[in-house]
Amino acid sequence: MNGIGAGKAFxxxxxxxxxxxxxxxxxxxxxxxxxxxxxxxxxxxRPLTGxxxxxxxxxxxxVLTYLFIWLSGWHRDxxxxxxxxxxxxxxxxxxxxxxxxxxxxxxTVPLSFTIPDVSIPFMQLLMRGDILLIAPLLxxxxxxxxxxxxxxxxxxxxxxxxxxxLDRGGFNLPPLAILVVVLYTxxxxxxxxxxxxxxxxxxxxxxxxxxxxxxxVALPLAVGFLALVSAxxxxxxxxxxxxxxxxxxxxxxxxxxxxxxxxxxxISVAAIIILLDPHExxxxxxxxxxxxxxxxxxxxxxxxxxxxxSMPAGSELIGAAILIGAIALLSLAPRWSKGRRA
Numbered sequence: 001m002n003g004i005g006a007g008k009a010f011x012x013x014x015x016x017x018x019x020x021x022x023x024x025x026x027x028x029x030x031x032x033x034x035x036x037x038x039x040x041x042x043x044x045x046r047p048l049t050g051x052x053x054x055x056x057x058x059x060x061x062x063v064l065t066y067l068f069i070w071l072s073g074w075h076r077d078x079x080x081x082x083x084x085x086x087x088x089x090x091x092x093x094x095x096x097x098x099x100x101x102x103x104x105x106x107x108t109v110p111l112s113f114t115i116p117d118v119s120i121p122f123m124q125l126l127m128r129g130d131i132l133l134i135a136p137l138l139x140x141x142x143x144x145x146x147x148x149x150x151x152x153x154x155x156x157x158x159x160x161x162x163x164x165x166l167d168r169g170g171f172n173l174p175p176l177a178i179l180v181v182v183l184y185t186x187x188x189x190x191x192x193x194x195x196x197x198x199x200x201x202x203x204x205x206x207x208x209x210x211x212x213x214x215x216x217v218a219l220p221l222a223v224g225f226l227a228l229v230s231a232x233x234x235x236x237x238x239x240x241x242x243x244x245x246x247x248x249x250x251x252x253x254x255x256x257x258x259x260x261x262x263x264x265x266x267i268s269v270a271a272i273i274i275l276l277d278p279h280e281x282x283x284x285x286x287x288x289x290x291x292x293x294x295x296x297x298x299x300x301x302x303x304x305x306x307x308x309x310s311m312p313a314g315s316e317l318i319g320a321a322i323l324i325g326a327i328a329l330l331s332l333a334p335r336w337s338k339g340r341r342a
Contacts, residue, residue, distance in 0.1 A: 030296055037053065064261065079209070094197055095210060098191050104190075107226065119313070130185045132285060139282050160318075271288060
């Protein structure tokens with residue numbers, strides 16, 4: 001099928017087109033985030049930490065997502081209650097659970113770009129690899145058939161992960177990196193489980209409903225979690241978050257942070273369309289994961305070429321080439337199979 005499932009309802013674009021859009025949106029997000037956390041700020045005299053960038057970018061994304069939900073009319077498909085004559089979208093018990101998972105993903109992804117002495121491609125591979133293991137298990141649990149090309153692409157992407165791990169000499173990660181990976185994986189598992197339970201059926205209205213019900217809670221929940229840590233006054237993290245909540249708005253660095261929030265909002269729309277396509281998880285998840293991995297690698301290469309960053313290791317570049325092959329396989333194999341049947 002061309003323009004499978006939800007893709008037909010959004011500008012007649014195919015699933016692969018949405019993957020390309022997702023990659024192009026993710027690339028500037030990675031570059032800007034890494035740049036402002038590795039190059040000294042004029043006002044601070046040092047690079048921003050990941051925690052200093054998070055509050056403003058999430059607040060901007062929250063405001064823009066709410067505007068999108070209202071202006072696009074997607075809120076009409078969501079479960080809602082009336083407050084003073086106004087229809088207010090609210091989650092069901094399932095999308096509320098997914099919102100918790102999304103909140104975990106929202107603040108771990110930007111943090112993964114900012115961990116000292118751990119490259120973006122390595123963190124991308126590590127965080128995406130375990131999600132790929134979850135995808136076919138969910139397919140089997142929900143009775144979906146996993147086609148041969150999905151299995152092959154899954155093995156290719158996992159191979160890229162193993163190659164990078166072996167070249168790096170194992171995990172040897174700092175505690176923050178381990179925490180980021182664990183929270184990210186748990187959050188994504190919650191999301192995928194709920195998606196399969198209620199919305200992965202090819203109905204465009206279901207895609208809109210899921211997006212609205214999940215995001216109206218997930219985004220403020222993520223911001224609220226960061227605010228609680230900031231208000232706690234515990235350790236350097238609270239000081240960094242305080243700067244990110246209060247001082248950042250008068251600092252020139254707010255402009256690149258605004259671009260992070262804008263791209264984050266657009267990425268979330270493209271991602272939900274890809275993941276809720278009715279194809280099996282072992283097809284959709286590797287497409288979405290490989291695109292984000294490629295953005296991380298490409299972002300590191302561009303930073304090295306133009307802004308003096310560190311070039312990705314050879315194994316990471318080989319891993320990126322494998323991912324390109326996996327995306328090509330997932331794009332072409334269904335068409336080959338359809339052609340043979342015809």
